[in-house]
Amino acid sequence: MWDMREEEREPWAQDFAEILLSERHVVIAMSVLTARIIHWQFAVRIPALRFLGLHTGALYAPIRQHSVLVSRFGTSGALSECIFDSFAAQNEWFTLRFVQMESVLFEEHLAPSMRLNVLAHHMEMTLTEEELTAEPYSQGHLFGDDVSEADRSSRVQQLNAIDGILPGGLKGYLQRARSLLKDAQAGTNPFAGLTPQVPDGANLSGSCGPGSETFAEMERLGMKELSGCAFCLVAGGLGERLGFPGIKIGIVSDVITEMTFIQLYCSFILACQKYARKESGKSDLLLPFAIMTSGDTHQHTVELMAKNEFYGLNPAQVNIVKQEKVPALLDVDARIAAKEGFIETKPHGHGDVHGVLHQHGLSKRWAREGRKWLFVFQDTNPLSFRILCATLGVSAKNSYVMNSVAIPRIPGESIGGICRLLDDKGSSLTLNVEYNQLDPLLKETPSGGDVADASGFSPYPGNINILLFSLPRYAERLDETSGVVPEFVNPKWADFAKTKLKSSTRLESLMQDFPRLCKEEDKVGMTQFDRWIAKTSVKNNLEDARKKVPPECALSAEADLYACNARLLQLCGDVTIAAPEEVTFLGITAELGPQIVINPSFAISLEELKSKIRGKISISKGSTLVLEGDVTVDGLELNGALCISGSGTLTGRRVENSGVRLRSIEAAELPKVSPSLQIRGYKKEILEMEEIKLWSPKTVRTSRRPRRRTISYRRDENMVQTRSEVFENAKTWREHRNEIKVPQMPYKTLASHRAAVCLPYDTTIFLFNELYSANMPIFVPKDLWRWLIGPHTSPHMEYLHDHPGVKDATDATYAVPESSPFFASIHQPMGVEQGLDWSSYSDWALLPYLFYFQGVPELFLQLMDFEALLSASAKMKSFNDEELVASVENWRKVAWRLLAAVENAEGAWAVAPWLNRMIDQDDDFIITGDPSSPEDANFDRQVEALQEAVLDDSFQELLNGFCREHCHHFEDTEENKFIYTDLFNQYSALIEGHLEEQMTAAIPGFTMSGFLEELSTRGEDEIDCAVLELLISLTDFLSFKQQMLLVKEGDPGLSLSGTAPIQEGATERPDLDGLLTVTPASPGGPGASGASGVPGGYKPR
Structure with a gap:
């Protein structure tokens, strides 16, 4: 045609x-x-x-x-x-x-010789079974007579894939592995000939810590550097070992605000960005954020960020990059392990972060954009950003290419020590030495081992894997080395002679080993902070936490967060806060004081916090205080629970109510609560909590609510x-x-x-x-x-x-x-x-x-x-x-x-x-299905009954009445109030309960969950758009909040006539993201899926 x-x-x-x-x-x-x-x-x-x-x-x-x-x-x-x-x-x-x-593909598609030509073309670029068997690969055991043809072919493909990913290819990896394994077998000391000394750096702990003029000076200097910052989160860990069935950054950091770790980090970046925009005058400034994932966490991370709309960040400033695994090795000859047709691979360590940032071109791009600093941190430490500004100040003042954040280290503690290693030629290298290597190294010194000095701590500060890099020099070193830090191997020997391994091993790398890529002129230093402001984490499951001091679990990390916030407030002036008391949940004990949450939107540094806390502040035992937004508190007496948000000044307020308490979860109830609560054993119980939303006439609103989706398709x-x-x-x-106008393209x-x-x-x-x-x-x-x-x-x-x-x-x-x-x-x-x-x-x-x-x-x-x-x-x-x-x-x-x-x-x-x-016939390529089948007829009957129930006057009154009654609580800001959660739950229970009651009366045996499951299979086009919007609002908080805001503004909210009102100035192009998801046909029968794993089920009827 x-x-x-x-x-x-x-x-x-x-x-x-x-x-x-x-x-x-x-x-x-x-x-x-x-x-x-x-x-x-x-x-x-x-x-x-x-x-x-x-x-x-x-x-x-x-x-x-x-x-x-x-x-x-x-x-x-x-x-x-x-x-x-x-x-x-x-x-x-x-x-x-x-x-x-x-x-x-026009001329060659029928050429008889095409297949041989293409195969020959690729044979030149592909490792064959013969090549992999011969030196220098020497992997003949993978292709023995007992291995099937299919498994041999699969192994060749996987090794080719690995060869294309590894720096130096598979050949380089095996050569490095053989060298390191032989050194380990011979007991070679990697630090032989090096003398440890106390490293150069800044001490911002003790008398020079928070509250001192030294600390304040570094923070003020660092806050001027925020506009040149980029951030990188190393987030390759699953929470399974902790008893959490998801990625660790999805764990809730505190039960009061229920903010997850990734949400907390994004909030800090947003707050730093807001401050940097104000100071630099660049209203469109974006601070880039990279997240390095693993194969286990990548898809979960992508989905979590997308589901939560990047927690307020612009998707353009977020890069989620994946770290690949490396082959597992069976012996000192670096023979690769395999099971059936699969090559066994293992994590390579977080040292890959440098190579990944280089491979994706991020370090070079950020440096080209004029970014000055890269802040690298790990998951489940809610205190990481509290020391950002001071660390920036130290690096800027001393021109450090790399600055490691450290804490006073207890001798024997299982964290590495930062040392200045001096060789016999006078050259030195400031480097982290892992705790299992530190004591043998120090035994060669006059101290005789890993012992304390007069301060009671080791003279060698403890590394906590928070690193700050000077981006221009960092990018240069990555260009020169491809970001490949020297590796190490940690084999578990099965015999005294070290000839056999208990289990397969692999090469590993550490991100703190970056100084090994530096040149002599590159200044590498460290900044020591008090532990209370810099270090806590969720790293142990319940059983291990009961045995360790500190427990380093969800309870102890949350208690440390409240304690840090309390101490920061006390440093702001006349602030009295009740002392913490010992609490025990699930056999784990921690010191827990008043639950104080300082949202990043309230203050990103102690200096900023001081400017917002005035007058006399008193917080009693068991109280809860949440501070967020552009708020100043001038005098407060709190005996209960209080959340202050918005913009303005709260003056001389006395609040007394029943408050919020942390209640132990009974054993029978524990499996029913969220995973973040299961690993804690307690939950919040809101008895009474006052919320104060301040408003200042000087406040200028720079954000607008996203346009409501248009339901009409025309x-x-x-x-x-x-x-x-x-x-x-x-x-x-x-x-x-x-x-573009190429006439043909050969196969x-x-x-x-x-x-x-x-x-x-x-x-x-x-x-x-x-x-x-x-x-x-x-x-x-x-x-x-x-x-x-x-x-x-x-x-x-x-x-x-x-x-x-x-x-x-x-x-x-x-x-x-x-x-x-x-x-x-x-x-x-x-x-x-x-x-x-x-x-x-x-x-x-x-x-x-x-x-x-x-x-x-x-x-x-x-x-x-x-x-x-x-x-x-x-x-x-x-x-x-x-x-x-x-x-x-x-x-x-x-x-x-x-x-x-x-x-x-x-x-x-x-x-x-x-x-x-x-x-x-039931064939993927034939249009199948009969709308008159019993299944279709039953589903159509359910859809018809549901739409009738929604359009019924009684339902309209119920829906509109609830929205009108509660819409005054809602504000058009990024911050959410605690009452939102309760109202959302009430709304969902009320609406779903009413609809299920009406539907059960009309169709015996009807269940809403069963209907929604079938709807997801058949596709969302099977139901009226407005009814679909209503169903979405039952499970999607953002949709619910948007509806309440519309009602508050006088809009009727959810339009059940099929067409939603168009806001003034908006175009009619609908934003239907997520309404259509497509699933490839399953050639292998039920359960088969496409390579991308696209969810949904929009298929032809």
Whole structure:
């Protein structure tokens, strides 16, 4: 239809309709989407068969680290080109190749020699089984006679993937491992010939600590440096060892505010950013934040950040990067461990943070942007940021390239000691020495070992893995060394002669060993703080915590947090706080005083805190105080619980109420509470708590509430349109025009790419059979409908859809989308409803093992997960092999039936029964399902009853009455009050209880949980949009809060008529993120999933 003249289109459509409706022809669609379009237009259902694997012989070529192919469809692809080229301009190390989809794979797809050529091309770049068996790899044990062909092939693939990831490749890793293992076997002392001395640095503890002029000077100096800061969290740990079934940064730091560790850290970064914007005058300043994850925590971290909208941070300032694992080793010969077809891998240690930041280009980019400092910290220490400003001041004053935060160390304590190591030539290196190596090293000194000095502490400060780097010099050293810090090995020997290992080992690295990458002129120092302001953590489970002092568990960390905040307040002037008392929960004892929470929005440093605390402050035993926002407290007597927020000054207030108490959780109740409470054994019980929200007339509001999602799917004719002149004038479009118009791309060139990124603009070209048949990892946008912008296909094709005769055709009762699959006019964006309906039937949504990305940053994170790409490619190969067999068999049946029909006088009617069976079979590539089935009928009945219940006057009164009664509590700020949680719970219980009662009366046996589970399987389009909004508000606090704010402003809130009011000045483009999620068809049966693990279940009915 694309090249057909306008006057020919209508006759063609009529002829095609006659072919379909005559039922004397076999018509087979090449994709489910085509079959669906024909069904929509002509009300005739036809089967769909793909050609997957036919023209490539299901070629499998291992992926290499070459450039990424960005496939563009026509001229409108310039939009995607601009987006990706903008990223590429900032990341020169990552190469992209732009091609036009129409020109890909044209000449060689039928060449008989193609397969051999491509395989030969890749053999040159791939480690083979023979190479891995020979020196210097010497891994022949992995490919013995007892190993199956499948396992050998799998091991080769994995080792190739590892080879592409490891610095120096697999060869370098094995060479380093053999050297280190032989040194360990020989008992070589890595510190031989070095003399330990007390390191240079600043002492901000004791008399020079918080409250002293020295400390104040360093904080003031450091606060001037905040605008040049970047942050990095090393967050590779799971909480399983602690008894917490999730990632450690998801643990609640205190039960009063219920703020998780990652939320606390993000709040500190936001507060530092706010201060830096004010001081620098840069209102758009963003302080970058990187999170290094592991394979175990990466996806959980990405989901947690996305679910909580990055805790107020701009997603553009957050980079989540993953650390890869390294091969486990069986012996001193560095033979790699494997089980069945899988290579055993283990964590490489947090020293990888330097290499990962370098590999992703972050250190270089930040330095180029003029950032001055990088603050690196670990998870579950809620005090990390309390010493940030003072540490910045010390580094700025002393020009340190690296500054390690330290605390007074108790001799024998299991934390490393920072030493200045001097060799016989007079050269020195300031470095952390691990506690198990420190005592042997010190025995060679006059002290005779790890003993205390006159202060009662070790003269060598204790390292707590909070590091501050000078970014320009840091980036230089990473460029010179690729960020690979010297490794070590810690083997567990099985015999005295050290010839065998008890279990497999691996090389490890430590982030505090960065000084080994420094040059002689680089100044490396340390800053010592008192323990109470710098160090606590959640590192022990309940059983271990009972045996240790300090316990270093959730209870002790929370108690340390309250104690730190209390001491900081006491340093602000005339402040009296009741002394802590001993408490015991689940057999663990801690000193617990008044629960005082100083939110980062209140103060980021002691100096700032001093400016906000005035007059006489008195806090009694058992009291709770939460301080947040731009607030000043001038005189307070507290005997109970109080939360102060907003902006303004609280003067001379006396508060007395029943307060909040921490109550022990009974054993029977413990399994029912949240995991963060299970590892504590206690929870808060709010008896009475006063909340004071201050407001200052001088306050200038700089943030706006996000626009409410528009429930109506319809677009106006005058919606924002794509401007062709923008594309034509774009710099990247002119630069790449010649490259884009490549006439052909041979398979051997195509297969050398790491992956393909495909961006659509027209539903009719939602196909990539060539790319998929080559087993190339394919990336597509998660929200497909957003990309449907481009020329129309043919509005004239619609004329038969409304023809009365078509409605009476066979199977016309089968449900089809009401929206058109065609564009209304040239360059008119497809309507959202159209996109939601039609994109879900495309290969983009149905093929398995595709990767889905939400935006360019997420895309590039996934592109660098080499192991996942390799796994997806292997699964595509297996799927293509199966499809090749199935496709050939189905086409053989087609040919046989056609021949049989020719011999039959009733030709077409002889074929029809087979077609019906083909349509009705349960096949991933056939449109299946019957809306009249008992399951569908029951679900439809539930939907109808639910919508009636929601529209009932009694429900409307219940809903609106609750919102009007409580909306006055809600404020349009990022900070949330405690009462919000209680009201949200009341709202959910009230609404869900009422609906379930009404539904049970209408449909016996109905349960809301069962209905929601089925809805998630069928897809959210099965239910009215407004009802869906209501259901979302029952489980999504942000949606609930938004609704209450709308009611408070006089808006009716949730519109149950199907259309929400549009705010003044807003466009009508709906923000439907999350409404459409697509799940690839499962070729392997129930439970199979795509490579990206995209949740949801929006599938064709």
